[in-house]
Amino acid sequence: MRIELRDVRHVYSPGTPFAVEALKGVSLTVEPGEVLGVIGGTGSGKSTLVQHLNLLLLPTGGEVLVDGADAVSMDRTALRRRVGLVFQAPEQGLFAPTVEEDVAFAPQRLGLNEEEVRGRVREALGLLGAGHLAGRSPFALSGGERRRVAIAGVLAMGPEVLVLDEPTAGLDPTARGDLMGLVGRLKASGVTVVFVSHDLDEVAEAADRVCALEGGTVRSVGAPDEVFYDDLSLAPATVRVAAAVGERRPGFGRPVRYGETLAALRSLMGGAA
Amino acid sequence: MTAVRGVGQFYPVASPLHALDPRAKVVATALLVVGLFFVDSAAGFVVAGSATALLVGASRVPLRAFLGLLRPVAFIVALTFFFQVFFLREGPTLFGWGFVEVHEGGLEMGLLLAARLLILVTTAGLLTATTAPVALADGIEDLLSPLKRLRFPAHEVAMMMTIALRFIPTLGEEAQKISRAQAARGADFTSGGLLARARALVPILVPLTIGAFRRADELAEAMESRGYRGGHGRVRYRELRFRARDALALLLTILVVLAAVLL
Numbered sequence: 001m002r003i004e005l006r007d008v009r010h011v012y013s014p015g016t017p018f019a020v021e022a023l024k025g026v027s028l029t030v031e032p033g034e035v036l037g038v039i040g041g042t043g044s045g046k047s048t049l050v051q052h053l054n055l056l057l058l059p060t061g062g063e064v065l066v067d068g069a070d071a072v073s074m075d076r077t078a079l080r081r082r083v084g085l086v087f088q089a090p091e092q093g094l095f096a097p098t099v100e101e102d103v104a105f106a107p108q109r110l111g112l113n114e115e116e117v118r119g120r121v122r123e124a125l126g127l128l129g130a131g132h133l134a135g136r137s138p139f140a141l142s143g144g145e146r147r148r149v150a151i152a153g154v155l156a157m158g159p160e161v162l163v164l165d166e167p168t169a170g171l172d173p174t175a176r177g178d179l180m181g182l183v184g185r186l187k188a189s190g191v192t193v194v195f196v197s198h199d200l201d202e203v204a205e206a207a208d209r210v211c212a213l214e215g216g217t218v219r220s221v222g223a224p225d226e227v228f229y230d231d232l233s234l235a236p237a238t239v240r241v242a243a244a245v246g247e248r249r250p251g252f253g254r255p256v257r258y259g260e261t262l263a264a265l266r267s268l269m270g271g272a273a
Numbered sequence: 274m275t276a277v278r279g280v281g282q283f284y285p286v287a288s289p290l291h292a293l294d295p296r297a298k299v300v301a302t303a304l305l306v307v308g309l310f311f312v313d314s315a316a317g318f319v320v321a322g323s324a325t326a327l328l329v330g331a332s333r334v335p336l337r338a339f340l341g342l343l344r345p346v347a348f349i350v351a352l353t354f355f356f357q358v359f360f361l362r363e364g365p366t367l368f369g370w371g372f373v374e375v376h377e378g379g380l381e382m383g384l385l386l387a388a389r390l391l392i393l394v395t396t397a398g399l400l401t402a403t404t405a406p407v408a409l410a411d412g413i414e415d416l417l418s419p420l421k422r423l424r425f426p427a428h429e430v431a432m433m434m435t436i437a438l439r440f441i442p443t444l445g446e447e448a449q450k451i452s453r454a455q456a457a458r459g460a461d462f463t464s465g466g467l468l469a470r471a472r473a474l475v476p477i478l479v480p481l482t483i484g485a486f487r488r489a490d491e492l493a494e495a496m497e498s499r500g501y502r503g504g505h506g507r508v509r510y511r512e513l514r515f516r517a518r519d520a521l522a523l524l525l526t527i528l529v530v531l532a533a534v535l536l
Binding site: 017051054056077080081084085086087090092093094095105106109110139153154157 | 453457459461475483484
């Protein structure tokens with residue numbers, strides 16, 4: 001499914017002294033099958049933006065289109081099944097006595113029979129490498145494990161689009177790597193992924209396209225090499241190093257991922273390394 | 274980023290009522306509330322009611338905020354009113370219809386009770402809408418401080434109040450966040466019978482409770498790491514000042530209450 005935001009505005013507490021305009025006209029398309037990375041400073045509107053993708057927040061102005069049709073008039077419950085949203089620190093929403101029951105919450109709401117629910121739970125936990133945790137209490141797990149279980153809880157709905165709001169925040173490097181591996185696996189199975197991150201390396205590694213927000217507007221959007229090389233202040237350290245090298249060596253290209261940068265450096269050194 | 278604004282919450286605008294000393298406002302509110310129970314004539318309620326209306330106007334808090342405050346008590350007001358009207362059989366009968374009889378005494382009592390409840394809630398709402406929670410707690414601590422001699426923990430009580438008030442919006446925000454997260458997992462809080470709805474709250478209440486305990490722990494640690502050791506020897510950043518206008522406000526309140534009670 002293609003989700004299109006057209007000049008979306010959002011004001012919190014409109015008409016009161018507490019009114020805050022979090023989105024000031026954002027236009028952005030989430031293409032089917034892509035991995036879209038959303039970056040931007042705190043308060044730039046990232047979290048507000050992603051909540052418009054499944055209409056947990058309704059736009060104060062502008063339009064949200066799903067496959068070209070106005071999403072606001074669609075059945076919200078159905079839309080929320082198709083667009084899975086994982087909030088920041090989703091482990092705070094765990095509530096059931098066991099991991100299995102918690103992950104089963106969403107598929108049970110879909111009205112599936114017991115066997116299908118079990119299948120979904122196994123599949124979702126498997127994708128996150130958390131199958132062995134099924135019988136444990138979610139409150140007895142480590143932070144990284146709880147995060148994975150919570151993401152499985154949304155994945156078990158079988159969404160077409162998975163939206164992750166800072167999925168790796170506060171995790172150790174191994175757990176981060178594991179989660180970004182999940183993004184790759186989801187993409188391979190045809191799920192569209194939108195993820196918000198402050199870790200530019202992560203975004204460079206996983207995203208097909210990058211959207212940079214600033215003060216509630218889109219500062220730039222496009223392929224990672226366009227966004228990063230056009231404005232190095234947004235770019236991860238590897239890209240800034242590569243850009244500095246490229247200034248001296250015109251044939252260096254515009255590598256974005258770690259592997260590409262390494263390969264470019266190797267060929268620069270004449271294959272000696 | 275989400276601002277949750279409940280009813281009866283502090284509404285930060287500049288008004289003469291906001292500028293008053295919290296102690297004056299607490300005492301004035303207490304006088305009005307207690308006084309209301311001794312008002313028993315229509316004229317008295319007209320005085321109390323119009324004084325409250327004037328205060329609401331002077332507070333520059335939009336009427337909408339007060340209507341929101343009155344909505345939950347509307348049911349109780351209506352219930353009280355109907356009980357008095359239909360079951361109090363005093364004075365001449367106004368009309369009778371089968372076993373339903375409405376007497377003049379009942380109607381009068383119903384109206385008076387309804388007016389008393391409405392004015393009561395509005396007055397309490399005025400206090401919380403025009404006084405910042407911290408100022409309110411400071412004021413109450415000050416008013417209770419004579420009791421410290423009787424070993425009454427005035428500071429601790431005020432601190433607990435401040436913290437409780439401070440965390441109401443935080444918990445509200447958290448509840449909203451969790452319910453959104455569960456809605457994203459297909460939770461539905463608005464359909465089904467009473468039991469189904471109560472059960473639908475479990476996925477919100479469990480994480481909310483766990484979060485509240487975690488927050489309490491963190492707050493205690495943060496307070497201790499900043500040297501909080503209870504109220505003894507503690508000074509204030511903002512000293513309360515009782516000015517002439519506060520005395521005037523109290524005097525006016527006393528006059529209004531006296532007038533309403535005596536009329």
